[in-house]
Amino acid sequence: MERGPVVRITDVAALAGVAPSTVSKALNGTGSLRESTRVKVREAAERLGFVPDASARSLSARRSFTVGLLSTDSAGRFSLPVVLGAENALVGGELSALLATARHDPVREQHHVRTLVARRVDGIIVTGRTTEPREPIRVPMPVVYAFAPSVDPDDASVVPDDADGMRLLVEHLVGLGRRRIAYVGGRAEQAASVVRHDTLVAELAARGLELVGPPLYGDWSEQWGRRAVDAVLGRDAGAGPGERVGGAAGVDAIVFASDQLARGGCDRLRERGLRVPDDVAVTGYDDWQVMSLASRPPLTTVDMRLERLGQRAAELLIAAIEGEPAHGVERLAPRLVVRASTLGDG
Amino acid sequence: MERGPVVRITDVAALAGVAPSTVSKALNGTGSLRESTRVKVREAAERLGFVPDASARSLSARRSFTVGLLSTDSAGRFSLPVVLGAENALVGGELSALLATARHDPVREQHHVRTLVARRVDGIIVTGRTTEPREPIRVPMPVVYAFAPSVDPDDASVVPDDADGMRLLVEHLVGLGRRRIAYVGGRAEQAASVVRHDTLVAELAARGLELVGPPLYGDWSEQWGRRAVDAVLGRDAGAGPGERVGGAAGVDAIVFASDQLARGGCDRLRERGLRVPDDVAVTGYDDWQVMSLASRPPLTTVDMRLERLGQRAAELLIAAIEGEPAHGVERLAPRLVVRASTLGDG
DNA sequence: GTACCTTAGGAAATCGGATTCCTAGTTTCC
DNA sequence: GGAAACTAGGAATCCGATTTCCTAAGGTAC
Numbered sequence: 001m002e003r004g005p006v007v008r009i010t011d012v013a014a015l016a017g018v019a020p021s022t023v024s025k026a027l028n029g030t031g032s033l034r035e036s037t038r039v040k041v042r043e044a045a046e047r048l049g050f051v052p053d054a055s056a057r058s059l060s061a062r063r064s065f066t067v068g069l070l071s072t073d074s075a076g077r078f079s080l081p082v083v084l085g086a087e088n089a090l091v092g093g094e095l096s097a098l099l100a101t102a103r104h105d106p107v108r109e110q111h112h113v114r115t116l117v118a119r120r121v122d123g124i125i126v127t128g129r130t131t132e133p134r135e136p137i138r139v140p141m142p143v144v145y146a147f148a149p150s151v152d153p154d155d156a157s158v159v160p161d162d163a164d165g166m167r168l169l170v171e172h173l174v175g176l177g178r179r180r181i182a183y184v185g186g187r188a189e190q191a192a193s194v195v196r197h198d199t200l201v202a203e204l205a206a207r208g209l210e211l212v213g214p215p216l217y218g219d220w221s222e223q224w225g226r227r228a229v230d231a232v233l234g235r236d237a238g239a240g241p242g243e244r245v246g247g248a249a250g251v252d253a254i255v256f257a258s259d260q261l262a263r264g265g266c267d268r269l270r271e272r273g274l275r276v277p278d279d280v281a282v283t284g285y286d287d288w289q290v291m292s293l294a295s296r297p298p299l300t301t302v303d304m305r306l307e308r309l310g311q312r313a314a315e316l317l318i319a320a321i322e323g324e325p326a327h328g329v330e331r332l333a334p335r336l337v338v339r340a341s342t343l344g345d346g
Numbered sequence: 347m348e349r350g351p352v353v354r355i356t357d358v359a360a361l362a363g364v365a366p367s368t369v370s371k372a373l374n375g376t377g378s379l380r381e382s383t384r385v386k387v388r389e390a391a392e393r394l395g396f397v398p399d400a401s402a403r404s405l406s407a408r409r410s411f412t413v414g415l416l417s418t419d420s421a422g423r424f425s426l427p428v429v430l431g432a433e434n435a436l437v438g439g440e441l442s443a444l445l446a447t448a449r450h451d452p453v454r455e456q457h458h459v460r461t462l463v464a465r466r467v468d469g470i471i472v473t474g475r476t477t478e479p480r481e482p483i484r485v486p487m488p489v490v491y492a493f494a495p496s497v498d499p500d501d502a503s504v505v506p507d508d509a510d511g512m513r514l515l516v517e518h519l520v521g522l523g524r525r526r527i528a529y530v531g532g533r534a535e536q537a538a539s540v541v542r543h544d545t546l547v548a549e550l551a552a553r554g555l556e557l558v559g560p561p562l563y564g565d566w567s568e569q570w571g572r573r574a575v576d577a578v579l580g581r582d583a584g585a586g587p588g589e590r591v592g593g594a595a596g597v598d599a600i601v602f603a604s605d606q607l608a609r610g611g612c613d614r615l616r617e618r619g620l621r622v623p624d625d626v627a628v629t630g631y632d633d634w635q636v637m638s639l640a641s642r643p644p645l646t647t648v649d650m651r652l653e654r655l656g657q658r659a660a661e662l663l664i665a666a667i668e669g670e671p672a673h674g675v676e677r678l679a680p681r682l683v684v685r686a687s688t689l690g691d692g
Numbered sequence: 693g694t695a696c697c698t699t700a701g702g703a704a705a706t707c708g709g710a711t712t713c714c715t716a717g718t719t720t721c722c
Numbered sequence: 723g724g725a726a727a728c729t730a731g732g733a734a735t736c737c738g739a740t741t742t743c744c745t746a747a748g749g750t751a752c
Contacts, residue, residue: 061707
């Protein structure tokens with residue numbers, strides 16, 4: 001609340017003693033003007049604190065310099081970083097971000113899509129809660145799907161490369177000499193659980209190894225992580241403190257499909273007297289730091305680089321807006337984060 | 347990507363056989379028109395899939411039907427729910443939300459403020475990472491501060507009522523018969539640590555009780571929560587399993603200033619052989635469910651109702667936009683969430 | 693010195709709705 | 723039957739910046 005009368009281009013023109021069109025040219029670096037005139041106009045604009053009205057600019061430019069960030073999710077743990085990364089990257093392209101969260105409600109989503117179209121956003125980035133492929137939205141402007149890809153291969157999508165992440169983990173574990181590896185997933189029907197399992201099995205096979213025991217599925221909670229450890233070790237034969245598990249059912253590493261699971265797993269292993277990583281190495285997934293760092297020991301895990309994912313989506317969208325649309329799914333390479341749950345204190 | 351040529355009001359007018367101004371009146375319910383005409387126009391608009399251009403509408407309405415959500419924070423754990431609550435409430439008022447995250451960078455914040463002003467947003471909601479009062483932004487439109495209040499008492503702010511939250515906790519603990527209560531805060535210089543401590547002391551005093559030992563401050567980590575328990579119980583004399591603490595230094599409840607601290611505290615208490623809540627009751631703060639529910643036992647804590655806070659901020663902002671600005675700090679009553687860390691399995 | 697180019701900058705059209713104002717019909721009333 | 727009062731809907735203006743088009747002044751050439 002500082003200046004009541006908003007400054008218009010005509011005010012600047014009047015002060016500078018030129019026509020409005022000249023002000024526009026001077027400030028936008030277009031047209032042919034003497035340098036002295038540009039300076040004069042710039043000074044007048046500066047003095048009045050002139051900020052061009054975006055609506056008017058949009059109207060004549062026939063674009064809004066705005067993109068929609070449509071999140072199926074209530075912008076939870078996964079989509080939030082994506083949204084933030086995108087928002088941040090958009091600023092560079094002098095684009096603003098309209099936030100629209102659908103909260104899993106198709107009606108709400110439809111409403112938001114309509115609003116974004118009405119606002120003539122230059123493009124839309126769609127994110128979701130999980131990596132399950134989703135139905136595309138139908139709008140008359142470019143769209144990029146981030147995290148949750150579109151089922152239409154002609155659309156542009158950016159997703160974390162889960163297979164690559166698992167490959168990094170296997171490489172790391174096997175490199176450390178671990179051979180008897182078990183797998184604990186989250187919900188069985190979700191892509192994240194399945195892809196990670198399948199890749200794990202494939203990568204082990206490529207090294208002449210096999211998963212120890214069947215993959216275990218539950219939900220994504222710490223509690224399931226704890227229980228899964230019991231299941232892996234065999235509930236009945238709780239090993240005593242310091243006692244190496246060994247034997248046919250013995251494992252020397254457990255790969256969990258998320259940090260939450262892994263954290264619960266570490267707790268349970270410790271409670272059962274097993275040392276992590278000395279007796280059993282543990283890996284998580286996501287590098288959700290409130291979990292991965294708070295775990296005892298801190299977790300070796302995979303950072304999906306979600307902010308970078310959002311940033312990349314923004315880059316692709318900007319390119320599409322400028323007439324160079326991408327197609328298909330782009331996979332973003334994740335980053336292995338090594339911590340004490342596999343490496344010990346060393 | 348469905349219709350190339352965007353439909354304008356003149357297209358609808360042509361199809362309906364009326365003037366553009368009539369279309370506008372028909373669709374907006376203004377002017378005086380025969381019902382048959384309205385229907386005719388509506389059908390034409392429907393058939394063409396007409397969606398009025400928001401820029402044009404904004405230009406003539408002299409407002410953008412958009413509000414800025416300015417988050418100092420990278421929309422972290424606290425500001426995120428506030429932002430979501432606000433965004434959700436805005437939809438009801440047919441307003442859209444422009445997301446702007448400053449990431450603690452004053453330059454970035456200034457840039458975003460400029461952008462929001464250029465876009466002629468109808469108002470701005472400012473949120474922060476902590477409840478520390480902050481400098482107000484200077485803009486020519488209404489502003490509401492949420493979570494982090496403005497230092498200017500003339501501005502409108504909505505904050506969680508921390509004192510009330512602590513009062514609820516004390517009432518609960520004392521009601522359960524706990525008398526020897528210790529306090530563990532987060533960072534000593536932060537309002538959240540201090541207000542909670544001061545209120546705790548005052549509420550205890552009102553009941554003829556005193557805090558056991560000095561308040562302990564550290565950071566907001568689980569690790570500090572664990573260490574703080576050691577400090578409270580006395581590092582040297584680690585009580586054996588099942589042994590009641592008792593005596594001059596004994597406590598029968600520990601109030602932690604956050605769920606993270608409390609969770610670490612529970613872990614440590616258990617490791618020292620103390621039962622929660624039988625030997626020592628524990629309370630957290632925030633009801634951050636990945637902490638409060640994953641804790642063993644789950645935490646009795648205080649839900650600040652951050653989404654509601656954001657919603658309330660949106661309501662106040664909408665009122666201000668409509669000419670009824672609020673002033674001063676409004677405190678939102680929190681909600682006590684009782685779980686097993688004070689009540690046991692019963 | 694006249695004819696032809698440049699060039700700086702202004703006037704006017706444009707973007708797409710909303711709104712104000714006005715007019716041709718229709719009603720109402722005495 | 724004629725004047726006043728409504729009514730429906732169209733024409734024109736406006737919102738504020740961009741952009742196109744055009745003109746007057748200055749420069750160059752022969």
